[in-house]
Each structure stands twice: as C-alpha cells, then as structure tokens.
Amino acid sequence: MHAFDYQAPTTLREALELLSKPQQSARPLAGGTDLIDQMRVGRLTPEVVIDIKKIAELNALRVDSGGLHLGAAVPCYRICSERAIIDDYSALVDSCRIIGGVQIQSRASLGGNLCNSGPAGDSIPSLIALQATCLIAGPQGTREVPVESFCTGPGKNVLRTGELLIELRMPRRAPHSGSHYRRMIPRNEMDIAVVGVGASVQLDATGKTIVAARLALGAVAPTPLYAESASQLLAGQPVSDALIAKAAQAAREIVKPISDMRGTAEYRVHVTGVLVQRALQAAIVRARGEACDYRPGH
C-alpha cells in the first residue's frame, strides 16, 4: 500500500479545511469498510485520509418532529438498535442488517455506503424509498440533494472537491406506513445484491388502499433508481395482486442492467419484478401493523 497521511479532526470546520486543501487528494474515512479495501488493492491512492468519526454532527442520530436525522458516520449497528427506526423506518434496518457481518456493521455507515456510490449499495434503495435528503457541507456552505439524485454513476456522485456529506434526513412517517428492503443474492449471506428493491407504502386507515408509495431499485442500472412511474401508479389504488404485478412490470421497464459475474441482464430484469412484488407485499404487511415473514437472504 502507498504511504499516506492520516488526520482525525474533531470539528466540521477543520474537516472541511482539510478536504479543500489544494493539490492534495483527500478521502474521508468513516467506517472504512470500502475505503480501506480500495486502498489496499490500489484502486484509490489518497494522499490524506480524513477520519470523520470524531465529529459530533456526523455521529448524530435522532428522531424528532421533523423526521429522522442520521449523521453520515453513524455505524449500522446503532441504526439497527434504535427503536424508533425499527418501528418507522424498517427498510433502513433491513439494509443495515445485511451489510456485511457483525464486524462490518459495527463500523460501516450509511453515509459511507452512499458516498461509495456502488450501484448495488444495500442502503441506497431504502434511503430513496424513505425519501431521504442529503445534507452536504462545502467551501461554499451547505446544500441539500435528494438521495435519488446523489449518485451519478458507478462510484461517482455529486460531491465536489472539498464537500462532505454531513447528514441524511428522512421525513416523519405518516400513520399506516411500512417499508422494506430485500435483495437477491445467490447465497444467504456475505454477498452483494444482484438486484435490490426498497419499498415504502402509506395505506389508508382501512389498510386496503395505497395512499402513496415509493419504490427504488438497486444493482440494475449504473446508479440506484427511483422507480417513479411504478411508485405513482400505486397511489390511490386498492391493494391487489394485479396492482402489485403492474408496479413490478413498470419497474422492469426502467432498468438497464449489465451482465456480469453476479448475474445476467435478463436475469436482473426478471428478478426486479419478482422482488418489487415481494418488497411491496412485505411493506404493505408492515403498514398494516403486522409482522412480515422475512428471513434475510431467502
């Protein structure tokens, strides 16, 4: 591995100053579960690694009247053990529980998963389904970007030099809402999504009609996708198998997968529809306040 400097600022201001130093390639380090491996194999060669775990704002985790505030460096295990998230933002917990094993979950953050911008990042479809907004700080101040617009290509995103993802914000959940993330992997654990689907639904008080829905798809295009038309066709409709199948078909129509060692393009198109149905069904069950029968990996 090449030689590099390590900095661990304790304030956001310091971190931003370090990031915007000219003529120096810098990379923020949260859990490091992607970064360290990419440096080990020589894919990334930053001159300075900036550990952001010691910055208070990036470790914030709170649910208030405005919704969920998730600091960019919060590790998965904290998300999984937060009651309010388990109850109201279930898809996030589904994601965090399948990102690596226990050791990885103790370090890896959703901010890191998003900034790595892999098409198959397991948290991104959940964040899209839960309508997350990215709070980004930089030399010119802060800006907000909807999470579905954050990734721009495999490993690429909207962050400009000197910018840092601070927080992910998700709106307060409406009553009778449920969400779910699931993925297809050939094994039952320790794998990367061949297709991943995040779904969020809000039902009416009877639990029979969908008020609003958001579907997001991973590993089927250069970036995770918000399946807008599939989501919109569900709104205002009574829950039925035919409706869910229609949404699945609409989702299949927007994917642009590749064939690689993880699956063929045809396979991914087909399985997108299968997982949209399963994810929607589980989200609906949860929205009705019932427990959904879901074993990760199966």
Add this chain to the structure above:
Amino acid sequence: MSTGQSRKYKVIGTRPVRHDGVDKVTGRAKYGADVRLTGMLYAAMLRSPHAHARIKRIDTSKAAAVPGVRAVVTSADLPEQGDRIVELGEGAANMPHLSSNILARDKVLYRGHAVAAVAADNIHIAEEAVKLIQVEYEILPPEMDVVKAMRSGASILHDDLRTEFASPSSGDSGPTNVAKQYLFEKGDVAAGFSRSEVVVEREFDTATVHQGYIEPHNATALWNPDGKITVWMSTQGAFSARQQTAEVLRVPVSSVKVVPMEIGGGFGGKIPIYLPPVAAVLSRKSGRPVKLVMQRADVFEATGPTPGSHIRLKMGVSKDGKIQAAEAWMAFEAGAYPGSPVGMACMCVFACYDIPNGRIEGYDVCVNRPRTFAYRAPGSTHVAFAIESVIDEICQKIGIDPAEFRLKNGAREGTRRVDGPTFPRVGMVETVEAIKNSAHYRTPLTGKNRGRGIASGFWFNVGLKSSVTATVNNDGTVSLVEGSTDIGGTRTSIAMQLAETLGIAAEDVNPTVADTDSVGYTDITGGSRVTFATGIAAVEAAKEIQRQLVERAALLWDCDPKAACYVDGGVQGPDGKRIGFKELAEKLHLTGGAVIGNGTSSAAQQGGAFGTHCVDLEVDPDTGKVQILRYTIAQDAGTAIHPSYVEGQMQGGVVQGIGWALNEEYFYDEQGSMRNATFLDYRMPTTYDVPMIDTIIVEVPDPAHPYGVRGVGEVPICPPPAAIANAIRAAVGVRMRELPMSPPRLLAEILKAQTK
C-alpha cells in the same frame, strides 16, 4: 451414526481430543505467515495482466533503484531446464513447465502468471517497487474454452506441443493445444447398445473451480552462503516441495530443507509449489531471509484450480434395469501447461458400476487459464455429475427406484473396471443400502418446488510411501515423528493406530510433523492416503517397539525372548510373568537405553472408496435459487479410526460439493481476465447455505490395511453436484447439465420450460 461392526478395538473408533487442538483453538499454532526471522525481507510479485502474451523485454532497473529494495528477480535468475522430466513420487513433472509456471520465461500463459519479484525492507516498498518494473508484451489471442481450444486454427499456447495419442500409430498431431489422449475399452460397445431398450446420451459442462483454502500460499526462504537452503512453508508434502524446489533451482535435493508449517487448508492445491524457488533466489541475491505470501486474488488467478470440462456420456440399459453398455468422451482444461486429471476422470467415470461393454476417451487440453492441479478426488466429481445425472434420467424412463438401480448395477468385489483393474472387497452397494435404509430416504418429502436426489461416487485412494519414527519415553509415553503434514486430523488418527498396536492410550502418544531432515521420506498428504499408509508405517513402528520391549523384558526376567510375547499393552513371559508398557518404559535405562521403532510403508494399495448421498432441496421458481433442506451422506470408511474426523471429512467434502454445484465458477471476460477473484464474488457456501450434514459411516474393512482403513478425504465431494441436479429435476422438472446450477442458469431453464 455408524453402521460399523461391534467394537473390537480399545482406541480405534473412539474420539479422543486432537493432539494439536489446544494450539489451534488458542491461535498459537504457527502458520507460514507467522514466520519471522532476523533480518527478514518481504517480497512482492509482478504478475501478468494478460491471459496470453509474448514477453519481449523486462526492465527492472527502476524497481531496483527504489530505496529499501534489496533484490529483484525474473526467470533469468532461474536455471535453464532443457527438456527434463522428473519423477516426484505422485507423478512426473515436466521441469521446463514447472519452472516457467513459477516465473514466466518467454510467454505469459494466463492472467496472474508470475513475471518478476522484488524483495524489500517491508512489504509496502516491495509492492510499490514491483509496479515500476516495465514489461513489454506482444499480446496474443487467449484460448479460454476447452472445446474451442481443440479446434484447428486455435491460438497455440506451446509451439512445441504435440498430442500424445493413446495409440502410437496415430502419427504427428502438428502444433496443437491437445496434450494427451486417453482411451479405454472393454467388451463390445455396439453390441451392448443394440441389446439396450433405453439409451440416453447427454452432454455436460463443468466450470473451473478452486479449492478455496483459507490460508494463501506462502514461503520464507533462507539461502545460506554454504549453499544450504531452508524453506518454511505451507505444503501438503514437505518432501515433494523439497524436491520440486531443488529441481527448479538445480541443486542437490539434500541441500534443501523444507520445514512444513501448519496448513490452513490444501485439498490438493498445496501439492504444487509456486513461491519457494523465488524466495530462495531473492534470498541468495540479498543475503537475507525472504518471505513471500500470496494475496487472495493471486491464489485464485495463479494457483491450481480444478479444471472445467466438457463431457458427453451415453448409457444403454435393458428393460430389467441392467446396464448393457456405456460410453464417455471428455475434454478437460489443463490450464497453461499439460496435466489435467482427465486420465483419472476416465478411470472414475464408470467405476461405481458393473459395465459389461464400455468405451472411454479423454483429452487433456491447454487453455489460457492457470495450470490446474489436484482438488479433492481430481476429475471424479466432473464425471460423477455426468453419469449420475444420466442414470437418474434412465431410472425415470424405466420407472425404477434410483437406489434399486444402483444396487442392481453397483460395483462389487470382482467387478472389472472398463480401464482394466478388478475391484477387491469394496463397499459401493453397502453405501447404497445405508441410504436406502436411512430415516432420510424413508421419510417422504412433501411441499411445493421440493425435490430429492441421490447419487454415488468413487475415488481410488492411493498408497505411496510414508515413514515414522517412534521413541518410547521413560514416563510410558511415545514420541511419534512423522513426515505427513496434517490437514485433516491425521496426527491423531496415526497416533491412535500406534496406541492401539501398543495397547496404550491415544493421549500417551505425542505426534510431531517433522521437517525433511528429521524423518524418513514421506509422500504428499493427498490421495486420501495418510491415515491408510502413514497409519501402516505407525503400526510397523509399533511392532518394532513391541519386539524390542519383548527383548528388554526377557533381559529383566533372564529368559529367552522367544518365551515372551507382547499382549494387551505389556509383555507376557514364562510362569505367568507380565510387565506393563509403562512399567517397562521406566526400566529402559536399566535394560540398554532408548527404544526406537521405525516404520515405513511403500507397497500397500487401497481398495477404493465409495459414497452415496441423498439430498432434499427447494427451488424458488421465481429467482432460480436453491435451498438445501436436508442432506445425508453414507460412505465406506473401511474402519473409522476417529469417527469425528471421518464425519468431518464427509461433511467438508459435501459442503465443497454443494458450492461446486450451486455457485462456484471462474468467471472470465473476453480478454481472459478473471472477474471474480475474491471470496465476495467467488461464492463458496457459508454456514447459512448448508444444513447440518447427516453422516452414516459404513465400515467394510479394506483388506490391504491391518485395521481395515480406507481413505475418507476425497470421495465425499464427488456425488453432491449430481445429487443436487437430480433433486432439482424432481423439484421443478428441469434437468441441469451445466455447472454451476446458479440462480441465473436455473431460472433461465425454468422459464424456458414454462414457455414450452
């Protein structure tokens, strides 16, 4: 569970704690990566980015100039080999091929082929310096597919390669990638097929798969100014590694000492050497010990996986369910240099059955993939997938229970294989009976998209040469020094045979795996041979100790040694005299000093091992994903010395077989680069993917071993892909003939069947 005979032994068949257990569970066991020597340098290798290219020029000057770099080597630093062929015990090695696989000479023949190496003060300097080596390549088209590589007009890997035909009259092949043809015939195949009411002929493909041992290859070498070379390494055979290293370096074998460290898995893949000569030459140039450890990607790209294959198999059966004739044609990827296990595959393909008329043809074919090497029953899993699938289809066609079919046609004592040999007493049909009588097979499987499959498998098991030295200690224990590296609990299984013969406890034997200067010549740990052959050596050593102890007792009693004999852990003399082993051991100093027993084994041949497996699984018809629900393996172990380790081998083989069946494969792009050289994307099963594997140890003692041992390590990997394919057929009605039966492949077949 075990179907074994009533226990007639005191130690054999019990389950003592393994002798190396504490070191292993406390992390104190020393592996190759733990070696740290004073002044030690760390080395990194430059590997080819191309699958097939001619090396025009190598410039190492920039790397050599980096501060902290102590030595740089290329193939120019290894001696020329001419066209030498060297006998290595378990087979002959073509020295120019062995040497240029270690450091590429004129051409690189696969991505990851080693080209140069740098030794430096630390690994980071070495890794950065290696990137500064400039190599000019002339890129050639790669041949990646075994069938395409056989065609005329294929890109040729070795200009001087000519096919070694089965019949010498076949003439000169001209430049080719086909290294060797195998041909075996028995009876009248055409007549056999004409007598058959049902004939099924199918084609099968299997993928290149890797052993997937957790510990990467490693070697630390010190080349002393006096010409003595010491290598600390992970190997399945210290003596084989010593000889390979000496031959590559062209130094006398006695000037190399190999110290085998603990081994973190081998499965056949740690028989060949890759690193010791490179570390040794770096050490000679730098005057310092040099350590070289592979990365995981190097292990995948540049060590010896088992080949992919293409197999065509035809079988004819009469209405009464008797096999009349069978024919197989197969081509195996040798990888970059000749030497696939296709010859063994030819001998295994029909071995489970009594085939009156048969023909087997096999081809060893070079392709631009790493040189393949042994992997657990090399070649047998490939052909078991083909024949056991065809048999399942035949059983379906004629409406016979697949267990009944195997009982009716299974190989027995006296069955002559198509390739010639006649079986001694073997346990094929007993394993089928064990499955047929198992709770698993007798419990009906219910539920949608679920299916059950069975399959059998065969592996020869070898004998080869082993040595041990056993020294009786004054406190009544025995120090046992052996040359077999321990990859499956063999310290304990060998110690138990010594203990049984001496009538002492297994815990009173202290086994040690020694370096090549400290024990007699011992062949590799492979071929399921160690508990068998090194076990025989231990029994011989124990008998020698018995003989000496009888003499010592006679001395104490002042009687003729002929009047005394060794019985039940002690010596019995005239007039009811008796002295126990421990008591006699205490008196060794009074009776002439140390008692040392040496034992060797060289001629014994094993009878062969069989297993039959039964699997239940469920297919998700929307995603093509398979869940294994229940798995039972019945295997003939001859006599199970330590049943826990026998069960462990059976379960381990099944798990690897499940991986091979469902997901494992080398995935290459158009340029011949492996795209999944990580454990993330090379998908071996995790604990979440396999149920508890139920084991049934069948014991049909092998007459060639004093306690009836049969090797158990390899045959359990053979049946799983076929058993799983048969179960998938039962679950969703599609027959998979290509491995792995991964979700995309299985879903495509399911969807194809639905639209029909």
